[in-house]
Amino acid sequence: MAARSTTWPVAPDETAAVGPPRRARRYDPDRRERLIATALDVIAEHGVAGASHRVIARAADVPLGSTTYHFSTLDELLAAAFTVHAEAVADALEERMREVTGSDAALEALVGHLTQDLLADDRALVLAVELYLAAARRPALRAVTEAWMRRSRRALELHFDAVTARELDALVEGLVLHQYLSTEPMTPQQIRHALHRITR
Amino acid sequence: MAARSTTWPVAPDETAAVGPPRRARRYDPDRRERLIATALDVIAEHGVAGASHRVIARAADVPLGSTTYHFSTLDELLAAAFTVHAEAVADALEERMREVTGSDAALEALVGHLTQDLLADDRALVLAVELYLAAARRPALRAVTEAWMRRSRRALELHFDAVTARELDALVEGLVLHQYLSTEPMTPQQIRHALHRITR
Amino acid sequence: MAARSTTWPVAPDETAAVGPPRRARRYDPDRRERLIATALDVIAEHGVAGASHRVIARAADVPLGSTTYHFSTLDELLAAAFTVHAEAVADALEERMREVTGSDAALEALVGHLTQDLLADDRALVLAVELYLAAARRPALRAVTEAWMRRSRRALELHFDAVTARELDALVEGLVLHQYLSTEPMTPQQIRHALHRITR
Amino acid sequence: MAARSTTWPVAPDETAAVGPPRRARRYDPDRRERLIATALDVIAEHGVAGASHRVIARAADVPLGSTTYHFSTLDELLAAAFTVHAEAVADALEERMREVTGSDAALEALVGHLTQDLLADDRALVLAVELYLAAARRPALRAVTEAWMRRSRRALELHFDAVTARELDALVEGLVLHQYLSTEPMTPQQIRHALHRITR
DNA sequence: AATGAATGAGTATTCATTCAT
DNA sequence: TATGAATGAATACTCATTCAT
Numbered sequence: 033m034a035a036r037s038t039t040w041p042v043a044p045d046e047t048a049a050v051g052p053p054r055r056a057r058r059y060d061p062d063r064r065e066r067l068i069a070t071a072l073d074v075i076a077e078h079g080v081a082g083a084s085h086r087v088i089a090r091a092a093d094v095p096l097g098s099t100t101y102h103f104s105t106l107d108e109l110l111a112a113a114f115t116v117h118a119e120a121v122a123d124a125l126e127e128r129m130r131e132v133t134g135s136d137a138a139l140e141a142l143v144g145h146l147t148q149d150l151l152a153d154d155r156a157l158v159l160a161v162e163l164y165l166a167a168a169r170r171p172a173l174r175a176v177t178e179a180w181m182r183r184s185r186r187a188l189e190l191h192f193d194a195v196t197a198r199e200l201d202a203l204v205e206g207l208v209l210h211q212y213l214s215t216e217p218m219t220p221q222q223i224r225h226a227l228h229r230i231t232r
Numbered sequence: 233m234a235a236r237s238t239t240w241p242v243a244p245d246e247t248a249a250v251g252p253p254r255r256a257r258r259y260d261p262d263r264r265e266r267l268i269a270t271a272l273d274v275i276a277e278h279g280v281a282g283a284s285h286r287v288i289a290r291a292a293d294v295p296l297g298s299t300t301y302h303f304s305t306l307d308e309l310l311a312a313a314f315t316v317h318a319e320a321v322a323d324a325l326e327e328r329m330r331e332v333t334g335s336d337a338a339l340e341a342l343v344g345h346l347t348q349d350l351l352a353d354d355r356a357l358v359l360a361v362e363l364y365l366a367a368a369r370r371p372a373l374r375a376v377t378e379a380w381m382r383r384s385r386r387a388l389e390l391h392f393d394a395v396t397a398r399e400l401d402a403l404v405e406g407l408v409l410h411q412y413l414s415t416e417p418m419t420p421q422q423i424r425h426a427l428h429r430i431t432r
Numbered sequence: 433m434a435a436r437s438t439t440w441p442v443a444p445d446e447t448a449a450v451g452p453p454r455r456a457r458r459y460d461p462d463r464r465e466r467l468i469a470t471a472l473d474v475i476a477e478h479g480v481a482g483a484s485h486r487v488i489a490r491a492a493d494v495p496l497g498s499t500t501y502h503f504s505t506l507d508e509l510l511a512a513a514f515t516v517h518a519e520a521v522a523d524a525l526e527e528r529m530r531e532v533t534g535s536d537a538a539l540e541a542l543v544g545h546l547t548q549d550l551l552a553d554d555r556a557l558v559l560a561v562e563l564y565l566a567a568a569r570r571p572a573l574r575a576v577t578e579a580w581m582r583r584s585r586r587a588l589e590l591h592f593d594a595v596t597a598r599e600l601d602a603l604v605e606g607l608v609l610h611q612y613l614s615t616e617p618m619t620p621q622q623i624r625h626a627l628h629r630i631t632r
Numbered sequence: 633m634a635a636r637s638t639t640w641p642v643a644p645d646e647t648a649a650v651g652p653p654r655r656a657r658r659y660d661p662d663r664r665e666r667l668i669a670t671a672l673d674v675i676a677e678h679g680v681a682g683a684s685h686r687v688i689a690r691a692a693d694v695p696l697g698s699t700t701y702h703f704s705t706l707d708e709l710l711a712a713a714f715t716v717h718a719e720a721v722a723d724a725l726e727e728r729m730r731e732v733t734g735s736d737a738a739l740e741a742l743v744g745h746l747t748q749d750l751l752a753d754d755r756a757l758v759l760a761v762e763l764y765l766a767a768a769r770r771p772a773l774r775a776v777t778e779a780w781m782r783r784s785r786r787a788l789e790l791h792f793d794a795v796t797a798r799e800l801d802a803l804v805e806g807l808v809l810h811q812y813l814s815t816e817p818m819t820p821q822q823i824r825h826a827l828h829r830i831t832r
Numbered sequence: 833a834a835t836g837a838a839t840g841a842g843t844a845t846t847c848a849t850t851c852a853t
Numbered sequence: 854t855a856t857g858a859a860t861g862a863a864t865a866c867t868c869a870t871t872c873a874t
Contacts, residue, residue, distance in 0.1 A: 058838065058873065079369050081281055085865065097839050100866060158368075164409060165365035168358075169279050177413050198418070199426040205413075206406015209364060213377050213405075218398070226399040230429050284847060297851095297856040306848065479769050481681055484868060497835040497872095506869065558768075564809060565765035568758075569679050577813050598818070599826040605813075606806015609764060613777050618798070626799040630829050658852065658859065685844065697860050700845060836874090843867070851859080 060094075064102045067092055071113035076155045080110065080166040107172040114163050114176045121156070122183040124149045129187040138191035139224075139231055146204060146227075147220045151211050161212045164205070192231065199230050260294075264302045267292055271313040276355045280310065280366045311372045314363050318376050321356070322383040324349045329387040338391035339424075339431055346404060346427075347420045351411050361412050364405075392431065399430050460494075464502045467492055471513040476555045480510065480566045511572045514563050518576050521556070522583040524549045529587040538591035539624075539631055546604060546627075547620045551611050561612050564605075592631065599630050660694075664702045667692055671713040676755045680710065680766040707772045714763045714776045721756070722783040724749045729787040738791035739824075739831055746804060746827075747820045751811050761812045764805070792831065799830050 060066075070092035074083045085106060089096045103109035128141040151157050163180075167173040181201065188197035203226065211217050218226075260266075270292035274283045285299045285306060292299075303309035328341040351357055367373040381401065388397035403426065411417045418426075460466075470492035474483045485499045485506060492499075503509035528541040551557055563580075567573040581601065588597035603626065611617045618626075660666075670692035674683045685706060689696045703709035728741040751757055763780075767773040781801065788797035803826060811817045818826075 060838085063837085081369065084863080086863080095839050097841090097868090098837085101836095101838065104866085106865065161365070161368065164413060165361060167413060168361060169281070174413075178415060181414070195422070195425070198422075199429065202406045202410040202418075202426065203403050204406070205409050206402045206404070209405050209409055210402040213364060213367060214381070215378060218402075222395070222398070225395070226402065226430070229399065230426070232429075285849085286847070295856050297858090300849065301855060304849090481769070485870085486868070495835050497837090500870065501834060504870090561765060561768060564813060565761070567813060568761065569681065574813075578815060581814065595822070595825070598822070599829065602806045602810040602818070602826065603803050604806070605809050606802045606804070609805050609809055610802040613764060613767060613774075614781070615778060618802070622795070622798075625795070626802065626830070629799065629832075630826070632829075660859085663858085684842080686842080695860050697847090697862090698858085701857095701859065704845085706844065834874105836872105838872080839868105839870090841868085844865100846864070847860105847862085849860090851857105853855100853857090 063092075063094065063098065067094065067099060067102055067109065068113050068116055071109055072117055072159065075110075075113065075162055076158050079158075080162050083110065107170055110166070110170070111172040111176060114159075114166075114173060117159050118163065118176050118180040121149060121160070122180055122187070125184055126187045129190050132191075135191050135231060138188075139227055142188070142200065142204075142227060143220060143224045146207060146223055150204075150208055151217075157208065157212055160208050164209070196231055200227065203227065203230055263292075263294065263298065267294065267299060267302055267309065268313045268316055271309055272317055272359065275310075275313065275362050276358050279358075280362050283310065285309075307370055307372045310366065310370070311376060314359075314366070314373060314376045317359050318363065318380040321349060321360070322380055322387070325384055326387045329390045332391075335391050335431060338388075339427055342388070342400065342404070342427060343420060343424045346407060346423055350404075350408055351417075357408065357412055360408055364409075396431055400427065403427065403430055463492075463494065463498065467494065467499060467502055467509065468513045468516055471509055472517055472559065475510075475513065475562050476558050479558075480562050483510065485509075507570055507572045510566065510570070511576060514559075514566070514573060514576050517559050518563065518580040521549060521560070522580055522587070525584055526587045529590045532591075535591050535631060538588075539627055542588070542600065542604070542627060543620060543624045546607060546623055550604075550608055551617075557608065557612055560608055564609075596631055600627065603627065603630055663692075663694065663698065667694065667699060667702055667709065668713050668716055671709055672717055672759065675710075675713065675762055676758050679758075680762050683710065707770055710766065710770070711772045711776060714759075714766075714773060717759050718763065718776050718780040721749060721760070722780055722787070725784055726787045729790050732791075735791050735831060738788075739827055742788070742800065742804070742827060743820060743824045746807060746823055750804075750808055751817075757808065757812055760808050764809070796831055800827065803827065803830055 067088065071083060071088050074088050074091050078087065083106075085099045086096060088109070089099045092099075099109065103112065125142075125145050128145050129138060132138050132141045149156060150160060163173065163177060167177040184201055184204075185194075185197050188200055192200065207218065207223060207226070267288065271283060271288050274288050274291050278287065283306075286296060288309070289296045289299045299309065303312065325342075325345050328345050329338060332338050332341045349356060350360060363373065363377060367377040384401055384404075385394075385397050388400055392400065407418065407423060407426065467488065471483060471488050474488050474491050478487065483506075486496060488509070489496045489499045499509065503512065525542075525545050528545050529538060532538050532541045549556060550560060563573065563577060567577040584601055584604075585594075585597050588600055592600065607618065607623060607626065667688065671683060671688050674688050674691050678687065683706075685699045686696060688709070689699045692699075699709065703712065725742075725745050728745050729738060732738050732741045749756060750760060763773065763777060767777040784801055784804075785794075785797050788800055792800065807818065807823060807826065
């Protein structure tokens with residue numbers, strides 16, 4: 033889903049490193065993109081609370097000043113990163129919903145989304161929860177969660193009425209959080225069962 | 233539910249303040265409790281991220297050293313505070329469940345818990361979500377959320393089978409989070425409707 | 433006196449803005465002059481301490497690199513700006529002194545200079561004081577204040593002996609500073625009275 | 633006048649320094665006062681613009697955190713420092729004025745104040761001008777300059793009428809600034825001459 | 833000729849925690 | 854038993870200047 037690799041593009045004719053620590057770098061297009069990807073990595077590993085300029089810069093192997101050059105504010109960087117993530121997840125749900133017909137198939141697609149897109153690896157799960165919670169205090173992130181919620185709702189409304197769509201959305205959020213906090217996570221069957229009950 | 237007032241007990245024979253700013257304090261039993269209550273106030277207002285020794289000490293009108301005297305670690309203070317809060321909420325649910333008979337009444341009692349205990353004021357809502365988040369990264373708080381979840385589940389199982397209880401629990405968490413993030417919160421009717429679907 | 437407007441010359445055939453934020457600029461003769469004028473605006477508003485490349489570039493709606501392209505050093509830009517300002521003020525005094533005959537008229541002209549050129553608006557007053565300060569630590573600016581003082585002295589010597597000219601000059605500086613710091617500024621009458629005493 | 637010495641009190645039984653850089657310190661009463669004195673030293677040498685937490689801490693041989701412990705804000709530290717200085721100077725003037733009788737003697741006392749207290753060494757001169765100018769942008773310092781001006785005025789009014797006192801005050805400020813900026817400073821005789829003219 | 837990107841040093845301030853008194 | 858002081862690491866952010874394109 034979201035990019036994770038953080039390999040470093042080497043300038044064409046760069047010779048072997050010499051002398052103290054790091055050295056003349058300079059040519060690095062897509063550094064902005066790499067910073068965003070790295071920020072997501074850092075958030076996944078240390079949480080939003082641990083995602084500081086310094087930590088991200090170190091993880092991206094980039095000088096500290098570079099982070100504030102590309103994103104004038106830490107919130108701006110976080111918002112950019114979460115936007116990338118949220119859009120990838122929303123894309124995935126939209127595609128799943130567009131691919132199926134009938135509410136039974138739609139429900140199964142939603143189960144797939146939950147178990148494979150949202151809860152599959154720790155990364156997506158953690159990022160979702162971190163976003164939920166960071167949005168609480170940072171206006172810049174509210175826009176991201178709202179857009180995500182809106183897209184999710186629209187996608188579900190391709191197959192369900194508005195009331196059901198909203199309830200499904202809330203339950204999905206609850207299941208994500210539950211999974212995150214619980215010591216004994218729910219199985220796909222249990223998830224399917226719960227979603228099924230909402231839709232009748 | 234959770235204590236909110238943070239008024240200051242004045243020593244019986246305290247004379248008018250003289251000389252430099254603050255002065256001899258001393259007569260202050262339950263300072264520990266006041267610190268816990270104040271910590272919850274601070275978390276509710278500024279989030280866990282904004283709850284530092286200094287901020288709490290200032291809010292409690294207590295010297296900085298006092299916070300580390302009573303709680304050797306910030307995590308310890310936070311855990312104490314969240315425990316107080318979670319137990320108050322769990323108490324409330326348990327009592328509601330014990331007061332009723334029949335699953336219809338139980339469901340209505342759960343609606344009451346959600347709308348009056350959890351979503352009533354911003355404070356309880358914010359504290360719940362902050363706890364969810366903080367628990368993610370701080371082992372000391374995991375125990376608190378787990379105990380809370382366990383007690384909730386048990387209380388629901390007085391009236392519902394285990395599977396339903398768990399689903400209700402997840403939905404409740406989802407609804408709390410949804411309420412927190414959403415621009416257009418759900419009405420009690422909508423909440424009742426969603427819970428109803430889970431139980432049939 | 434000193435230029436204040438900082439409107440932006442539009443290239444003849446510039447089409448509506450499209451795509452990402454700012455775009456192709458190019459047709460911009462006298463960008464150097466615009467930078468100087470903008471620097472004075474910025475100093476007047478934020479002080480020398482707040483006059484950085486970035487702030488000036490933003491205020492002039494010019495790319496950051498442009499400031500260092502036209503002025504290889506910040507001090508160079510500041511010196512250019514203050515020179516423009518100081519020369520405008522010195523010109524004004526010189527003209528006033530050349531226009532009159534007799535020391536009574538000269539004194540009245542000096543009152544006019546103080547109240548209308550130096551203390552009239554905040555801008556001139558602030559720029560004078562900022563220059564005084566900045567000159568203290570930046571050799572590049574000492575030359576500017578010295579030239580200004582020399583010209584002032586010469587202008588006054590058209591009507592007063594050297595000793596009196598110097599004392600008037602010191603008093604003028606004192607009055608400017610006083611006006612700047614004081615909560616209850618002196619009226620033109622008070623200023624006239626003080627100057628009068630120096631000249632007999 | 634203002635303290636300048638910045639020697640370091642050694643804890644009674646401190647043994648010779650061992651190992652890497654600095655080490656366990658701890659007992660240091662009047663560190664607050666030392667910081668104020670050091671701040672004045674730093675301002676005198678590098679100007680307000682060069683007086684940062686770091687520079688002051690280094691000059692006082694104190695850890696960085698110590699400066700912000702004692703003064704929660706840099707402005708607070710600067711205000712404390714300038715207050716010490718301004719009060720010392722105001723004390724000096726007051727004393728000179730109280731010691732004399734008759735306006736002739738008073739004027740001579742004012743000449744003494746200017747030449748010996750204010751313009752004697754670079755330090756007092758520089759501090760006065762830095763204060764004048766820093767006060768412009770920092771509200772916290774305005775109070776200091778205003779109090780100083782008020783005290784000066786009152787002291788002069790022991791011997792001169794209010795109008796004359798104000799004019800003398802402005803001229804004194806002008807002479808200080810003039811001395812500061814000028815390449816060829818005025819002699820005591822010239823200063824006496826100028827002041828004399830104001831008082832008749 | 834002009835500029836977007838880069839970077840290393842520096843800014844004020846907050847912090848959890850330790851410890852001497 | 855309490856607490857004011859101390860401290861080293863960390864925070865977000867700004868900056869002058871350089872340089873590749």
